[in-house]
Amino acid sequence: xxxxxxxxxxxxxxxxxxxxxxxxxxxxxxxxxxxxxxxxxxxxxxxxxxxxxxxxxxxxxxxxxxxxxxxxxxxxxxxxxxxxxxxxxxxxxxxxxxxxxxxxxxxxxxxxxxxxxxxxxxxxxxxxxxxxxxxxxxxxxxxxxxxxxxxxxx
Amino acid sequence: xxxxxxxxxxxxxxxxxxxxxxxxxxxxxxxxxxxxxxxxxxxxxxxxxxxxxxxxxxxxxxxxxxxxxxxxxxxxxxxxxxxxxxxxxxxxxxxxxxxxxxxxxxxxxxxxxxxxxxxxxxxxxxxxxxxxxxxxxxxxxxxxxxxxxxxxxxxxxxxxxx
Ligand SMILES: CC(C)(COP(=O)(O)OP(=O)(O)OC[C@H]1O[C@@H](n2cnc3c(N)ncnc32)[C@H](O)[C@@H]1OP(=O)(O)O)[C@@H](O)C(=O)NCCC(=O)NCCS
Numbered sequence: 558x559x560x561x562x563x564x565x566x567x568x569x570x571x572x573x574x575x576x577x578x579x580x581x582x583x584x585x586x587x588x589x590x591x592x593x594x595x596x597x598x599x600x601x602x603x604x605x606x607x608x609x610x611x612x613x614x615x616x617x618x619x620x621x622x623x624x625x626x627x628x629x630x631x632x633x634x635x636x637x638x639x640x641x642x643x644x645x646x647x648x649x650x651x652x653x654x655x656x657x658x659x660x661x662x663x664x665x666x667x668x669x670x671x672x673x674x675x676x677x678x679x680x681x682x683x684x685x686x687x688x689x690x691x692x693x694x695x696x697x698x699x700x701x702x703x704x705x706x707x708x709x710x711x
Numbered sequence: 712x713x714x715x716x717x718x719x720x721x722x723x724x725x726x727x728x729x730x731x732x733x734x735x736x737x738x739x740x741x742x743x744x745x746x747x748x749x750x751x752x753x754x755x756x757x758x759x760x761x762x763x764x765x766x767x768x769x770x771x772x773x774x775x776x777x778x779x780x781x782x783x784x785x786x787x788x789x790x791x792x793x794x795x796x797x798x799x800x801x802x803x804x805x806x807x808x809x810x811x812x813x814x815x816x817x818x819x820x821x822x823x824x825x826x827x828x829x830x831x832x833x834x835x836x837x838x839x840x841x842x843x844x845x846x847x848x849x850x851x852x853x854x855x856x857x858x859x860x861x862x863x864x865x866x867x868x869x870x871x872x873x
Contacts, residue, residue: 631850671843672843675843675844675846675849676859678846678849678850679846679849679850679852679853680850680853681850681853681854683854684850684853684854687854687856688856691856693856693858
């Protein structure tokens with residue numbers, strides 16, 4: 558699956574801030590590290606601020622820090638600020654009765670959505686930091702596919 | 712289903728001096744049944760009686776975390792060979808810690824003690840399976856470094872009339 562740019566940028570920013578708890582980082586620093594647009598990241602940081610996840614000074618040079626608890630903040634919490642995750646019952650046509658093929662397809666898509674939500678919800682930012690330190694992708698090509706992880710950054 | 716290979720565990724064992732992890736014995740039956748009922752809401756005396764009676768087997772492990780002679784939590788695991796066509800692998804069937812003593816590293820200690828026993832038995836992989844909506848236990852296993860494994864769990868309701 559692919560995340561929207563804003564969600565990926567937000568996760569990079571949150572992970573950077575969580576990895577540097579004693580230091581404030583500016584949007585410029587984070588954007589430079591990931592080679593992403595400073596302007597877009599500034600907007601993402603503003604949204605994270607409004608969601609109560611980060612706190613920081615205004616302006617591109619201002620420093621940010623994580624105010625949410627990284628042990629309890631999950632991937633789902635961050636991603637949901639920018640895009641809906643999982644089944645959106647309203648998207649299946651509202652009150653209109655579904656045809657059998659539509660209903661059958663809905664069941665399968667809901668299955669996938671349930672897995673996606675459970676996965677994002679079970680991984681905290683602290684767990685992500687531990688994962689980054691352990692680098693399991695370096696030991697097992699079966700569990701991790703770095704190429705697809707990289708695609709999520711697009 | 713989640714599985715972890717020979718990858719280094721993500722969580723460091725944090726056993727405090729006061730906590731002791733040891734195999735369960737028959738005399739733990741009443742306390743284990745009580746903790747399980749407290750956490751899961753279901754009393755399973757028969758299950759525990761059977762588990763502890765067969766616990767002496769080579770591949771079944773029931774470990775308890777004890778603090779000042781009181782059991783604070785347990786983990787149940789087993790090494791199973793050739794289930795689902797797979798070579799021997801360690802399974803975690805249950806882990807529970809008393810609500811009052813959670814978030815002090817007892818769950819991590821129980822899990823790491825079980826993994827040590829699996830390793831000593833020559834097993835290089837540990838797996839578990841759990842309810843998708845059990846966020847707490849899923850977060851716990853994720854924090855230990857477990858990831859999705861190569862299986863997909865499927866089920867269907869059995870029609871009484873076949
Ligand atoms: C899951 C359980 C065993 C964890 O035991 P514990 O002793 O609290 O675990 P630890 O203190 O070792 O916690 C290890 C990590 O698990 C994760 N974790 C534990 N509780 C958590 C919670 N409430 N929310 C989010 N993450 C949590 C954290 O990453 C934690 O690391 P941290 O303390 O650095 O944040 C315990 O909460 C429990 O018994 N829950 C009910 C179990 C159950 O329903 N069992 C039936 C099915 S098997």
